[in-house]
Amino acid sequence: MLFGITLITFTLTSALPGDPVYSMVGERASPETIEKIRKEIGADKGVVRQYIGYVSLLLTGEMGRSYYTNRKVLDEISTKLPNTLRLAAGAMFIAIPFGILLGLLSAIRKNRVSDSLITVFSVAGLSVPVFWSGLMLMLLFSLKLKVLPPSGTGDMRYLILPALTLSLPAMASIVRVTRVSVLEVMELPFVRTARAKGIKENRVNMVHILKNALIPVATVIGLEFGSYLNGAVLTETIFGWDGVGRFTMEGIMKRDYPVIMGCIITGTMIFVLINIFVDFIYYYLDPRVRVDGTER
Amino acid sequence: MPEFTVRIFRLVLILPVFFVICSCSAENRLPGYLYYRLNADPSTLDPALIVDVTGGYISAKIFNGLVKLDAKLNVIPDIAESWDISQKGDEYIFYLKKNVKYTNLREVTAHDFKYSFKRILSSAGKSPNTWVLEKISGAKEFMQGRATDISGIVILDRYTLKIILDQPFSPFLHLLTMTAAYVVPQEEVERLGADFSSHPIGTGPFLLKEWRNNNEITLTRNNHYFSDHAKVEGIVFRIIPEDLTAVTEFELGNLDVITVPASEYARYSTSAQWKKYLSSVHGLNIYYLGFNCSRPPFDNVNLRKAVSYALDREKILRTFYESRGKLAVGPVPDMLRKWQMLFPYGYNPREAKRIIDAEGIEDRTVLFYITADQEVIDMAEIIQFYLNKVGLKVRIKQLEWSAYKSAVNKGEADIFWLSWWADYPDPENFLFPLFHSSNHGAGGNRSRYSNKEVDRLIEAGQKARDISARDGYYSLAEKIIDEEAPWVFFWHKTDFTLRQPYLKNYKIYPIYSIDKGVEVSF
Numbered sequence: 001m002l003f004g005i006t007l008i009t010f011t012l013t014s015a016l017p018g019d020p021v022y023s024m025v026g027e028r029a030s031p032e033t034i035e036k037i038r039k040e041i042g043a044d045k046g047v048v049r050q051y052i053g054y055v056s057l058l059l060t061g062e063m064g065r066s067y068y069t070n071r072k073v074l075d076e077i078s079t080k081l082p083n084t085l086r087l088a089a090g091a092m093f094i095a096i097p098f099g100i101l102l103g104l105l106s107a108i109r110k111n112r113v114s115d116s117l118i119t120v121f122s123v124a125g126l127s128v129p130v131f132w133s134g135l136m137l138m139l140l141f142s143l144k145l146k147v148l149p150p151s152g153t154g155d156m157r158y159l160i161l162p163a164l165t166l167s168l169p170a171m172a173s174i175v176r177v178t179r180v181s182v183l184e185v186m187e188l189p190f191v192r193t194a195r196a197k198g199i200k201e202n203r204v205n206m207v208h209i210l211k212n213a214l215i216p217v218a219t220v221i222g223l224e225f226g227s228y229l230n231g232a233v234l235t236e237t238i239f240g241w242d243g244v245g246r247f248t249m250e251g252i253m254k255r256d257y258p259v260i261m262g263c264i265i266t267g268t269m270i271f272v273l274i275n276i277f278v279d280f281i282y283y284y285l286d287p288r289v290r291v292d293g294t295e296r
Numbered sequence: 297m298p299e300f301t302v303r304i305f306r307l308v309l310i311l312p313v314f315f316v317i318c319s320c321s322a323e324n325r326l327p328g329y330l331y332y333r334l335n336a337d338p339s340t341l342d343p344a345l346i347v348d349v350t351g352g353y354i355s356a357k358i359f360n361g362l363v364k365l366d367a368k369l370n371v372i373p374d375i376a377e378s379w380d381i382s383q384k385g386d387e388y389i390f391y392l393k394k395n396v397k398y399t400n401l402r403e404v405t406a407h408d409f410k411y412s413f414k415r416i417l418s419s420a421g422k423s424p425n426t427w428v429l430e431k432i433s434g435a436k437e438f439m440q441g442r443a444t445d446i447s448g449i450v451i452l453d454r455y456t457l458k459i460i461l462d463q464p465f466s467p468f469l470h471l472l473t474m475t476a477a478y479v480v481p482q483e484e485v486e487r488l489g490a491d492f493s494s495h496p497i498g499t500g501p502f503l504l505k506e507w508r509n510n511n512e513i514t515l516t517r518n519n520h521y522f523s524d525h526a527k528v529e530g531i532v533f534r535i536i537p538e539d540l541t542a543v544t545e546f547e548l549g550n551l552d553v554i555t556v557p558a559s560e561y562a563r564y565s566t567s568a569q570w571k572k573y574l575s576s577v578h579g580l581n582i583y584y585l586g587f588n589c590s591r592p593p594f595d596n597v598n599l600r601k602a603v604s605y606a607l608d609r610e611k612i613l614r615t616f617y618e619s620r621g622k623l624a625v626g627p628v629p630d631m632l633r634k635w636q637m638l639f640p641y642g643y644n645p646r647e648a649k650r651i652i653d654a655e656g657i658e659d660r661t662v663l664f665y666i667t668a669d670q671e672v673i674d675m676a677e678i679i680q681f682y683l684n685k686v687g688l689k690v691r692i693k694q695l696e697w698s699a700y701k702s703a704v705n706k707g708e709a710d711i712f713w714l715s716w717w718a719d720y721p722d723p724e725n726f727l728f729p730l731f732h733s734s735n736h737g738a739g740g741n742r743s744r745y746s747n748k749e750v751d752r753l754i755e756a757g758q759k760a761r762d763i764s765a766r767d768g769y770y771s772l773a774e775k776i777i778d779e780e781a782p783w784v785f786f787w788h789k790t791d792f793t794l795r796q797p798y799l800k801n802y803k804i805y806p807i808y809s810i811d812k813g814v815e816v817s818f
Binding site for chain 2: 019
């Protein structure tokens with residue numbers, strides 16, 4: 001699979017218009033200097049030879065060096081990935097409990113005022129762009145209330161605003177999916193049976209309904225988390241958060257091919273791992289997934 | 297409301313309150329340090345490799361050269377105490393100050409300059425700045441690997457360095473004020489290898505304390521600096537990509553100076569609280585609409601003039617650009633020009649229409665190349681509107697920066713929007729790279745403009761030792777260029793910065809290398 005990803009990414013980046021050398025050399029480099037630098041970064045070779053060279057490099061456990069900073073791409077990603085992981089985890093830490101609780105509440109209180117309010121909130125969460133919500137949160141918590149730093153990568157204080165900003169669209173998605181899923185499960189016979197057996201309403205809601213409604217929610221959480229682990233470009237840019245998203249975007253803007261390739265390969269691996277993890281969660285949540293019939 | 301619902305609402309409300317309470321604490325600042333903003337991390341701090349303004353701005357505080365610029369753009373001594381120039385103007389002898397030390401406490405000698413210059417020109421190196429020093433005699437042979445030494449750099453003794461040029465070049469001292477001509481210690485470059493890029497060691501008023509990529513660069517005062525010491529303990533450059541975030545940080549007192557973003561200019565320039573802390577300087581730059589003079593339709597000088605007549609530059613500057621610049625009368629910024637020029641081709645749409653009708657190109661669509669920057673996109677739409685009004689059809693083609701540069705260099709555009717910023721403060725820097733026929737494309741002359749008389753005048757100016765004779769050549773060259781209109785000259789952009797009220801002796805300079813950071817204090 002990685003072979004396929006590297007091939008597709010390499011072909012696409014090679015087909016892009018523009019030449020990184022022009023950005024690297026400034027305004028007055030001579031044609032000889034441009035040729036020298038092109039040779040230095042291997043851009044003078046054919047695409048096939050460049051690709052073979054890159055795959056050989058990957059096989060040695062390296063991802064090459066950035067054309068601009070000359071730093072190792074693998075080291076850069078290793079530094080930035082924990083920051084991205086913290087941001088994604090922070091966002092999901094807010095989005096998952098709130099999203100599920102509000103979704104459940106919305107379903108239980110269907111067609112009531114609280115349902116309408118939650119629906120408005122979730123539609124707004126999905127439709128308001130993060131660069132707006134991020135700046136508004138910054139204005140409120142940093143400039144007016146002066147309780148949180150507006151930007152930077154650091155401890156818990158620095159994490160809250162970007163994580164909150166990033167959590168809003170994820171929370172909204174989780175609310176929508178949870179609501180629909182809970183409403184579906186509520187109609188199933190086993191819920192009626194549970195109620196008929198005299199089980200308390202809270203237990204019916206939290207155990208019988210919610211657990212069975214969580215399968216599609218787990219999918220959404222997995223997808224959102226996976227995409228956040230590949231970086232949240234806008235959020236990271238607004239809050240000056242040193243994550244993989246900003247690194248990838250800067251690589252794309254500068255045509256820094258080793259950076260683009262390194263980030264896409266890492267992102268793909270993360271996405272695959274998250275999907276495998278989500279499949280495991282299905283296994284625990286839904287007996288129907290256990291195809292070998294093993295009881296748990 | 298049922299108990300279950302109330303519980304959920306409680307949970308939803310408690311978590312953010314918890315977050316805010318646990319996060320309440322003051323912003324940490326290093327005492328005595330200045331806080332500046334950068335919008336991007338510099339790629340490198342190795343003077344041999346720096347091509348971006350950010351890198352040049354920081355390295356000016358870490359390194360020194362033989363000479364430097366003062367606030368009035370005069371060349372003054374830096375590590376060189378004085379210098380002699382031969383009558384012909386092709387030989388320079390520099391007498392170095394004694395006891396100038398790197399931050400590793402080793403003394404700088406003439407050998408260090410020879411090593412640093414050879415490093416830039418080395419055929420094995422990858423410096424994109426070879427052009428700064430390639431006028432030195434023997435540089436080309438050395439760059440091509442045909443010589444092992446540069447014949448034009450001669451060490452006369454430990455503190456005396458002689459530089460011989462292939463031929464006289466009047467702005468040579470200006471070239472030596474540039475980043476690429478800073479001195480670096482051989483032993484540290486060899487010890488650190490490629491890591492010298494991120495662990496620079498120089499002689500400057502500051503030394504690099506810490507570089508947290510994409511976060512902060514911290515410089516601390518060099519207490520062994522050979523000249524006036526900095527009055528602050530150090531400088532922290534915070535990397536904040538988003539303008540509005542930087543403004544918030546400034547208003548919270550977490551930054552001491554910011555460059556005023558275009559979107560905030562109107563607010564700050566009219567604010568009673570802030571307008572007195574606004575500083576400005578006319579930048580050494582020129583914003584222009586370039587024509588491709590090497591192919592139809594704009595190989596026709598009349599059509600170039602027609603486009604110039606069609607655009608109301610004064611109005612665009614006043615309204616769209618909020619007067620954040622000075623109208624250009626030619627390519628050379630006023631600060632560098634000692635001769636008079638008239639404003640060429642004032643707004644005259646009737647004349648523009650008359651020429652376009654007479655030349656008969658109404659059916660032709662003009663290809664207008666621009667970058668994807670929002671301000672440029674808005675500007676392009678304004679230009680398109682004005683040109684449509686006089687009967688020229690314009691198709692805007694928007695490209696990513698490196699693709700744009702590549703296309704414009706190859707001459708694919710009919711017209712294009714660009715700016716040029718001075719490498720050094722000399723009119724030659726606004727004439728030779730931009731209009732000499734040897735520089736078509738990547739060399740700087742993206743209009744592919746050719747005029748033998750202009751070439752001759754620029755070359756004569758480069759060789760002239762006498763300032764008034766040199767200005768005479770340059771003024772004639774600029775007048776021909778204005779007459780032939782290879783560009784529509786728009787404006788010289790003004791830079792604005794905003795400082796905190798408690799900052800003393802803060803100054804803004806027209807070129808980044810002047811600011812050594814030693815004057816400003818709290």
